[in-house]
Amino acid sequence: MLRTKQIQRPELVLVVDDHEINRDALGVILESDYEVIFAKNGEEALELMRKHQKELSIVLLDLMMPVMNGYEVLTAVKNDPELKDLPIIVLTADKDAELQALEMGAADFITKPFDLPGIILARVGRIIELSEGRQLISAAENDPLTMLYSKNFFYEYANRLFLYHRDMHLDAIVLNIDKFHSVNALHGRDFGDHVLRALGDEINLFLRETQGIASRFEADRFGIYCLHREDYPRLLSRFQERLNALSSDVNLHIRMGVNVWQEEVTPVLMFDRAQAACNMIRGDFQNSLKIYNDEMLNKELLNQRLLNDLRAAVEEGQFVVYYQPKYNIQNDVPTLSSAEALVRWKHPELGMISPGDFVPLFESNGLISVVDNYVWNETARQIVRWRDKYGFTLPVSVNLSRSDVFDPSLIDRLVSIVEDNKLEYRQLKLEVTESSYTDNALQVLDVIRRLREKGFEIEMDDFGSGYSSLNMLSDMPIDVLKMDMKFIRNLENNDTDRRLVSLILDIAKYLNVAVVAEGVETRSQLNILRFGGCDLVQGYYFSRPLPPEEFEKLLVLELQKRSKGREE
Numbered sequence: 001m002l003r004t005k006q007i008q009r010p011e012l013v014l015v016v017d018d019h020e021i022n023r024d025a026l027g028v029i030l031e032s033d034y035e036v037i038f039a040k041n042g043e044e045a046l047e048l049m050r051k052h053q054k055e056l057s058i059v060l061l062d063l064m065m066p067v068m069n070g071y072e073v074l075t076a077v078k079n080d081p082e083l084k085d086l087p088i089i090v091l092t093a094d095k096d097a098e099l100q101a102l103e104m105g106a107a108d109f110i111t112k113p114f115d116l117p118g119i120i121l122a123r124v125g126r127i128i129e130l131s132e133g134r135q136l137i138s139a140a141e142n143d144p145l146t147m148l149y150s151k152n153f154f155y156e157y158a159n160r161l162f163l164y165h166r167d168m169h170l171d172a173i174v175l176n177i178d179k180f181h182s183v184n185a186l187h188g189r190d191f192g193d194h195v196l197r198a199l200g201d202e203i204n205l206f207l208r209e210t211q212g213i214a215s216r217f218e219a220d221r222f223g224i225y226c227l228h229r230e231d232y233p234r235l236l237s238r239f240q241e242r243l244n245a246l247s248s249d250v251n252l253h254i255r256m257g258v259n260v261w262q263e264e265v266t267p268v269l270m271f272d273r274a275q276a277a278c279n280m281i282r283g284d285f286q287n288s289l290k291i292y293n294d295e296m297l298n299k300e301l302l303n304q305r306l307l308n309d310l311r312a313a314v315e316e317g318q319f320v321v322y323y324q325p326k327y328n329i330q331n332d333v334p335t336l337s338s339a340e341a342l343v344r345w346k347h348p349e350l351g352m353i354s355p356g357d358f359v360p361l362f363e364s365n366g367l368i369s370v371v372d373n374y375v376w377n378e379t380a381r382q383i384v385r386w387r388d389k390y391g392f393t394l395p396v397s398v399n400l401s402r403s404d405v406f407d408p409s410l411i412d413r414l415v416s417i418v419e420d421n422k423l424e425y426r427q428l429k430l431e432v433t434e435s436s437y438t439d440n441a442l443q444v445l446d447v448i449r450r451l452r453e454k455g456f457e458i459e460m461d462d463f464g465s466g467y468s469s470l471n472m473l474s475d476m477p478i479d480v481l482k483m484d485m486k487f488i489r490n491l492e493n494n495d496t497d498r499r500l501v502s503l504i505l506d507i508a509k510y511l512n513v514a515v516v517a518e519g520v521e522t523r524s525q526l527n528i529l530r531f532g533g534c535d536l537v538q539g540y541y542f543s544r545p546l547p548p549e550e551f552e553k554l555l556v557l558e559l560q561k562r563s564k565g566r567e568e
């Protein structure tokens with residue numbers, strides 16, 4: 001709140017000290033620049049502050065005084081909404097007292113015996129200037145709805161606490177309300193605001209009981225940076241109960257993510273981690289509290305490491321492509337019909353890393369195309385090597401990431417790989433996961449259609465894990481459905497899965513596309529699929545993904561079988 005001051009009059013300073021000699025000394029120094037009033041104890045000081053609230057620019061406050069000492073004055077001022085922004089410089093001879101006063105909200109201190117007049121004037125002038133600036137910005141400093149700090153200011157203060165109060169062990173807490181946008185949509189913005197204000201109030205109440213600061217980062221995301229504590233379940237219930245009390249009709253569910261204080265971890269990182277913890281329990285109504293733990297930390301550190309190492313990995317050729325065969329099982333003897341290229345990372349220190357550990361990470365960072373480009377090129381070169389060596393081309397499929405599908409250069413990139421290697425388009429098949437289709441169906445359909453027009457064959461990967469409707473499916477330009485592994489796993493003893501598999505086989509027949517069953521590990525799974533009419537099978541039953549020199553043996557075996565077949 002801005003305190004209006006009369007213009008042109010010199011700024012008013014209150015000097016509070018029980019010793020007349022000190023009051024006089026300060027009076028002499030300050031009177032050249034300011035109008036000065038005096039109090040000789042705390043009680044008098046508070047009285048004058050209230051009386052001159054509007055004109056007063058600053059208070060110089062002695063700590064050791066009879067009747068009411070300086071600490072008590074500070075506490076009273078900071079708890080008084082009308083006075084709390086009034087800057088106070090404490091006068092003290094005691095180093096420990098200084099720190100305590102600063103923690104209690106004093107703006108600065110002047111040591112006794114007094115410094116040179118010039119220094120005192122400079123300090124007083126600087127604090128007045130700062131506090132005026134502060135008041136101007138305090139409007140932007142607070143979120144008007146909850147009166148908590150805005151995000152920028154929150155981090156500004158959090159960083160200061162982190163840098164200058166290292167002895168305070170501060171935890172980072174993030175609060176989110178589940179599906180808050182639908183609370184707004186269903187019950188109106190006013191009700192939404194009411195909810196946010198209530199939570200803000202409760203946070204403010206909480207902060208009166210402990211040391212700390214809080215912010216509404218945005219919408220329904222709140223952050224609290226406060227002294228370390230152990231009773232998080234209780235704190236969460238406290239906030240939850242406050243929301244429960246707002247309405248008996250609306251279900252408001254709050255989630256809390258916490259990152260417990262750790263030395264040298266900056267506030268920004270602490271809140272990122274608290275948010276990551278909070279995100280982990282999104283939609284999980286059994287768990288509303290998640291504390292960031294070592295496992296999450298290790299995962300984060302590993303991810304960071306992998307991101308850092310990516311460039312070197314590409315330059316040094318650490319990515320290798322393995323091949324897993326797909327067999328046609330409708331012939332009397334299964335025949336090798338194609339393969340899937342699956343990437344692995346041979347990390348010089350971490351050993352072999354499987355794509356499940358880095359593909360999703362690089363996908364979320366938009367870096368996966370670097371890896372995919374390499375895999376596609378290498379796969380094309382491998383097809384050519386085998387063709388040249390054995391006079392036989394085995395089609396191989398490569399995986400496309402979700403982000404590849406939205407890359408405008410995708411078609412050109414793939415076309416030039418095929419042309420540069422003098423392949424036919426159908427020899428490099430493309431696997432696109434079902435969930436890519438559902439993201440932005442129209443755009444994906446357009447890209448896929450154009451790829452098919454070129455002559456690429458498209459396999460829909462992980463079919464059954466996404467949510468394509470039958471309606472959508474009939475419009476989809478695809479050549480092959482790859483049934484998700486989860487249907488195969490319990491095929492032998494789960495009736496539902498068996499029925500689902502037979503349903504998928506029917507759908508494929510209706511769409512006139514072939515089906516690949518992935519993750520086939522046993523003979524009985526294979527038999528069920530064969531009798532159900534499934535065309536192609538990929539899985540450990542036949543072979544794990546193999547490095548090219550191992551895969552080549554399967555190729556040779558297949559060629560031998562075929563030439564034998566021709567002889568007979």
Ligand code: C2E
Pocket residue numbers: 324341342343354355356359368371372375399400401431461462518519520521538539540541545
């Ligand atoms: P996906 O495309 O669904 O690939 C099939 C995964 O199933 C492979 O895991 C394969 O090793 C595994 N698998 C095959 N048969 C069996 C089996 O009988 N039992 C079991 N339990 N698993 C089997 P992998 O190689 O770890 O790859 C995981 C995923 O990573 C792939 O799933 C694919 O989505 C992605 N990926 C792999 N290579 C690439 C790539 O070059 N680019 C992109 N964007 N993604 C890739």
Ligand code: MG
Pocket residue numbers: 340399431461
């Ligand atoms: Mg695949």
